[in-house]
Structures are given as C-alpha cells and as structure tokens.
Amino acid sequence: MSFDRFSHTDMSVRDKFWQINWGLVAIVCVIAIIGFAMLYSAANGSFDPWASRQMARFAVGLVIMFAVALIDIRLWLRSAYAIYLAALALLVAVEVAGAAGMGAQRWLSLGFITLQPSEIMKVAMILALARYFHKISAEEIARPHYLLWPLALIALPMLLVLRQPDLGTAGMLVLVSGVVFFMAGVRLWKFGVVFGAGLAMIPIGWPFLRVYQQQRILTFFNPEGDPLGSGYHIMQSKIALGSGGIFGKGFMLGSQGHLNFLPEKQTDFIFTMLAEEFGIMGGLFLLGLYVLVLIYGFAIALRSRNQFGRLIAIGVTATFFFYVFINMAMVMGLVPVVGVPLPLISYGGTSMLTLLFSFGLLIGVYIHRDIVIERYGDAQSL
C-alpha cells in the first residue's frame, strides 16, 4: 500500500471502487439473506408478499449504497445542512398531511414509494451534527453556547416526530445525537445536566402521551397482568423465544409464528421467529454478524483522518447498534414495545433504504479515510 497514492485529494472512481470495504458488504449481504429466509418462513413458505419485495428493495439499496460510498465525502460535508433542511421539510409535510388524516401519520406517499421522513431524518441528523462538530475546535466545544446550535438541530425534528407521535424514533434521535455529542468531546457533566432535565420532564410529559403509549410502558413493567391485552405480545414473544430452545424447532416449523400467536412477525418481532426456528444458536449467529458490522464501524471511525468522517462513522454505527439492541431487548421483554425494526431483516422499505444509505456513508468514510479536511470543507493533503 503506497501511502501517497491514496492521499490524493482526487481519486478516480475506479480507484475508489477497489477501496470499497468488501468484507462489510459481504456481512451486510449475509444478514439480508437471513432476513429473506425469515420473511419466506413468515409467509408460510412463500416469497409473496414479503420476501420478494424485500429482495427488490435490497437490490435497489445496494446500488444506492455503492453510489453514496463513491461520492466524495466533501460533497456530503458541504450539502449536510441542505439534506437536513430537506428532511425537516418532509417531516413538516407529514405533519400537514397527518392533520388532514386521522391518527398517527408517519408516511408520505410519493406515488411510487411511501416515504418515512423520520427515518431519513436519522441520517440527515448525523450528517448535520458531524458537519457542525467538524467545524468547531476542541476549545469551542468546551464553551456551552457553542452547543446551543446543535441542540436546536436535534430539538426541531424531535418535536415534529413526537407530534406524530413516534416515541421510538424520537428516542433513537436522542440516543444517536447523544453518542455524536459524546464522541465530539462534549464534557460528561453536560450530559448529566441534560439527563437530569429529561428525568424531570417525565411527569410533565406523561399526560401528553397517547393512551396506547402509556399502556405499552405500563405493560412493560407488568406484562403478565394483562395477558390478553397489550401484554399478550410480549408474553407470546417470550414463549416463542423460550420454546425455541438451543437449536430451535427448525426452519418453517415454529408453531408460535406460523399459528399467528406471534404478533408482527414479519416486522418488529422477526427476531423472535428466527430464535424460535433456529434456537439460541441462530440468535447468537445473527448477533455475531451484527457485532462484526459494529467492529467494522468502529475500525472505520478510528481509521478516518477527518473529524467529519469519524463522527459519521460513529453515528451510523450507533444508529445500527441501537436498532439491534432495542429491537432484541424489546422482543425479549427487556424494554417496552416500541416500534423499532431489526436492521436488514425486518420487512420495511424506508428503513432498509436508509440503512443501506448510511452504510454507503460508512464505506465512503473508509474510502476517503486519508483525506484531511479543513474546517470549511477544503481538503488538505499532507
């Protein structure tokens, strides 16, 4: 590996292509294939209606991922705020459309595809925060008023998402932003202050939650108290997991899933189905693959020579981690039921596309790891 060959600010597309992190791509593909298999099983041995559509989306997503990866990282830096504003506009659009419709509105129909702006916002937020923290110096971060702008960046979409109301996504935004803040070097005591303020908000915010949300949280603390109501899902999920045992009941033989005792088995509870049919072995295998992805993410972040890339990589990895953790913890009854999909496995278009988009960013960070970027986006070669 010759150092100076890749330190060039301008690499050819061909050079970049060979720099793609193929190991990571392979792992992503394996996880996605596991997902197809589970969707095939969830439909009682049919590609219709889930598996086939999921495969098509994955194919489109892969193309997007490669495209994103090959785009110069400085372009992403320069357009970060624009993307953020676009995502914010979409959120507002959903809000307006939702006011016309009834109940929770999370989707925006663009005719050929239904878009979930809150998912897009998760990526846009990382881009915007990464750009901001890339710009300011370590000394500036130490001053509190420099944190007001990024806090505002979080607060706006947060409020919009909460109004939808989508507690799960709002929580994800907070957690991921928190990780970016932390990695950017914000002092720990400031997190303490925010955390304390958040705790104080709980009694004030509780009445603003919808009844079903309150129910979900209460049910989480006592699932057996209401076995036919909201607790039913958690109970059945635990039964499915537990009955899977060490090696599982076999592919397509999970009784809980196939007899519909398992709710939402093709989306949020797909891990339960996997663990029922393949046991703890299957579950650990998938978890292992996820850990590999996380390790890649960390390695890429640490290897990057620019703060923007580092923060993007760590933000994307954190998002991925929270998806995995919250979803699994939820189906195992460790956290309340919040609508968080299992990355690359759960059926769902927007989350698959945004996930692959962010993996594209991650790979892009790797490709452009040696580019040193000045405060305002100018490259500086060594």
Add this chain to the structure above:
Amino acid sequence: MYRDHSRHKTFTRRALVLGGAKLVLLSALVGRMYYLQVVESRRYRMLAEDNRINLRLLVPPRGRILDRTGVLMADNEKNYRVVIVSEQTPNLIKTLDKLGTIIPTNDYDRRKVLREVKRKRRFVPITVRENLNWREVARVEVNAPNLPGVMIDVGRRRNYPFGEAAAHIMGYVAAVSERELTGEPLLELPDFRIGKNGVEKIQDLKLRGKAGSSQVEVNALGRVIRELKHNPGEPGSDLTLTIDMGLQKFTHERLGEESAAAVVVDVQSGAVLALASTPSFDPNLFTNGIGTEDWRELVNHPRAPLTNKPIAGQYSPGSTFKMMVALAALEAGILGTDHKVFCPGFVKLGRSRFHCWKKHGHGHMDMFKAIQQSCDVYFYDVARRTGVDRISAMARRFGLGSKLGIDIPGERSGLMPTRGWKRAVTGVPWQLGETLVAGIGQGFVLSTPLQLAVMTARLANGGKAVTPFLVKPERGAGGGKSKDAAKGKDQAKAEAATGTGAVGEGENIAAEVAGTPEFPDIGVSKASLKFILSAMNAVTNSRRGTAYRSRIKKRELAMAGKTGTSQVRRITMSERQRGLRKNDQRPWRERDHALFVGFAPVDAPRFAVAVVVEHGGGGSKAAAPVARDILREVQRRVPLGSVATIGGTKVAAASARKRARTKGGRGGQGEGAQ
C-alpha cells in the same frame, strides 16, 4: 492543519468507552437469550404446546336400551341440522333468504343466527335449524352450490320409539343442570345429555360411555388447522330390560285414558314384564328441553302424568289385603279356615257400625267363601281376633309396607300400621275400630301397585320372597348375579328374617345347595298358602266369585285373583240413608279406587299382576277385566319355554321337558311352583 490531533485523541479514548458500553449491553442480550432459551426453555415449550394444541371432547353415543326380546326401547337418532359458516358466505342475509326458499325457516331461526354471528368467530359453524327430515337434507345438499357456507351437520338425539308407552320405565334425558356437574368435563359439553329419571337415571353411568377426544392444532384465533390425534372414545353399553315391550304397550293401551297403574311380575324371578302408568308423557319432549307450556300442562294435569303410579302411587289395598289378614290369623293359629261368621251387612262396635259392601249381608260365611265373595264383616271379625300387629307383620313378609328396591327411582314404601307405630307418630293409642278397618285393607294401610304384584307373586310361587327388578343382570361368571340382584336378595332375606324369624338356617342352606330358589322362603305353611290360592281361584272361576265375569275361560291359561275396592272418602250416614253409594253418582275425585291382583295360570303360576284404576269404581268391574286381558296377553306373548330365561336368574323350570326346550339350559332345577 488545525488541531485535529487532540480531537482524534479524545475520539479514540471515548470510542473505547462507547465500545465497552455497547459490549455490556449486548452481553445483557446474550444473557437474556440464555435465560429464556436455555434456562426457562422447558416452561416456555410447554406454554407453546398449550397455545398450539386444543383438546376437544367428543360425546360418546349413549347406550341403547332393549327389552327382553331385543326390541329397541331407546336409541340414538341422527339429528340432521343445517349450519352456516359466516366467513364462507359472501352475503349472509342473502344466503339465509335463499335457504329459506329451500327449506322452511322462521324469523326466530334467522334472528338467532344473526345474533350468534356477531358473538362467534367467523369460522365457527352456526346452527340454523335442527331435526331436518330426510327430504330437507336432500334439498339442501342438491342446492349446495347456490348456498355458500351452508352445510349439513349430523348430531345425535335420544329417541324413544314407543314414546308414552314406556315413559315411566325409561325416564328421559336432558341437558345437564348446574347441580349435576361433578367436575367431569364430559358433562360440560353442550351436546351431552344426562339421564334424569327412570332407567336412564339409575343406569346413567353405564349408558354414558367414555368420552372420546380430538387433539387439534389451532392458531391464535382458535381456528382448527389440523387434527393431531383422534380417540373415538367408548360408546355407552347397551342395556337389556326385563320388560316385554309388546306387553308393555298392550298394558299401556289397555289402561287407556284412566288414571291407572298396572304391574306384571314373573312370580319365580321377580322380573318385571310390564309396568304401566297412565296417563303418560312423551319422553322425547325432554331431550332438547321441554317447552314451558308443555311442562306446565304435565305438571297441572289432574291425573298426574309425571307420577310413576305403580311404584310411587300409594293406595289402600282394599279387599286385596284380605289374603294377608287370613294368613296372619291362620299362621298365628288363632282360627282355622273353618271359622264361621254370620254377615248381616254390618257389624256394631260400640256406637259405630262397620258396613259390609253388600248392603243386606252375605249370611253364613266361612273363610273360603269370605275370600271368594269378599265379605267385609267376616274380615272385621278375623282382624279383631288377630290384631293389627300380626296382620302388619304378615303383610311385611309379603313385601308390603317397605321399599322393594326396584331399580328405578321414586319408589315409595306404603304403610303397614302397628299399634306402636300409631302411638309413636300421632301420640294417640290405637283404636279397635282401626283394626277392623285395616282388616279390609283400608284406613292406615297403604301399598303401591308394585307391592301388590309382588305380594301376589310371593303367594303364587309358594312363599318365596322374590324382589322386583327391571334391568337384566349381566351374565357374569358368578351365575349371572349382578350387584343389584344380590342386594335385592339380601333385602328379601332380611325381610323374611324380621317377618318371622322362622326361616331355619338349615332350610336356607339346603335350598342354596339345591341351587333352585334364589330367594329365601317366607316361612308360611304350604297348607295355608294352598288354601289362599284355591280361594283366589274361586274368586274368578266359581260362579259366586266377585270376578267370575272376568275369568279366563281357557282352562290352561285360567287366572286366579282378588278384587279390591277402596274408598277414597268415608261415606256418611246420611248419604248411606239416601242410598248415595253408587260410584257413578259421585264426582270422579270421590269415586272408589278399583283394584285387582291376580296370577296365572292357576295350576302352575307364572305371572302375577296388580291393577289399580284410580276412582274407577268397583274392583270387579273396573280392574278385573283389565287384569284378565293383561294376563291373557302375557301368556300369549311369553310362551312357557322362555320363562326360565326371564331376568337371567335361575328360575325353576316346570319340568324336565320344558327345561330341555329352553335354549342354553341355564341349569335351573327344582320343584314346580304350586
């Protein structure tokens, strides 16, 4: 380059912290997975099976009930019903309309269906109409393509082909009531029926069978995915009765519209061949729940159709009791058959007069004539000399005054009064006049028609304490003795023992060794019995006998018997003076009960009968002809050779010749009854 170096250092340090935190959280996941899938796996596997598998009980077919010749008295009819599955029909209302043009359905059915549809899951079949006839079934099946979601379903329904004729023997079945629940799951099935009365009730456990089960896999909504295991269960065992259904039907019809009871008993075994109670009811009405109107009609009927009169009706035996009075006197040695009394039509005791049924008296009477002509004055005298305690004791030995243990519910004991009994119950001492009244089977004396039939059988079989039964004992290794029969025998023994104490042990054992009399001897002298039977013969077969007009003319079928007429209320002096003694001048409720007990054939008795016609008037006019017809019919229907098998118990065959004719030779052996 601006100061990126320090930022990178912070970043690296903090990345380590972050990675560590993530590792901890992921470890928690692994730990939880281990707990659920390894530690608690067994429990969750059980819960999953519980979810998946649904056990459904299947009602076993109820055992059939047959008469002694194998005629079906109760069986299970197929009940065709038309059901509809709402998820399989695109437009429920339209389909119901169409169904209504094919078979008649009424608004009530429709409303019921529409109500049920809302309550039940969409794949559960809902009954539209039950009890379809064959034509309707065919019509629905032919039109099936136009009736999406409509199906024919077959259930079972208890059926009593003879309806009213054997209602009081069979009882009936109906849905299980709250207090009959024992925790057995079978009882909780909606299609299950439990025996509520008669043989159906007593033999319920036997008839019930064992529930089958079907293990089905169901999904979260309860829809059956497939059957995993099927156990058809065990149908209830069939039951054979001692009843001869032809005779039963004949008896029932012969009693007609009267409020009456008749019992026919095999004198050697106690097997009940007919047990009729009129008016009757249709047990088929109860199977699917009787309507309130039908029920009210049955309950409020003045002639009490629900009462099983042969075993639960208690009547003064009237003159049919005179054999007991005579035997009590003879056996106690108080007087002989040659004892003579002059009957002027009444007897005076203190200031009251006790009348004979014959206004102007019978003149000079001996015991034979007194029974033949049923002289009341003669028996006032005999009773007065013998005393009520002796009379009651004798009657008890013949089965009167206590339950005989027949194997259907509702039996009553009747009453044989004694002086001690009256003092204990009423606190008033016994009056001599009451002894006189008891001497003609009135006053306190009460008996059921079944007891009278058994009394007659015990007279006719030479003093063997037979007990009545309806259900043929199972043929087991022990010579065909069921628990019931054994119980009956014990009771008979006990009665005989308390009655006289004269039954010698040696005699009994000898009898057992000989293997003939299953039943203990009552311990009445053969001479006395012979005398009573010949007097009863004279009642029907001599010109002066009270039932001469009802005799059976055919010599080998001839019957003997005794008439009885029991007053329902006392005839006042003024009525007597006005000559208001005739029954047809009084309202139905106040007319006398007519009774007759008899047996046939006279020479070698095989069957005993008791007939009671409530408010029928005189025994000779209202009851004797009925008894005659029944005895003639039973002898026609049950030819001699088959007697030995009645009831499946060892019964004395009249002779070796007859025994040879009996198929399967049950080894019955012994002297023919007198």
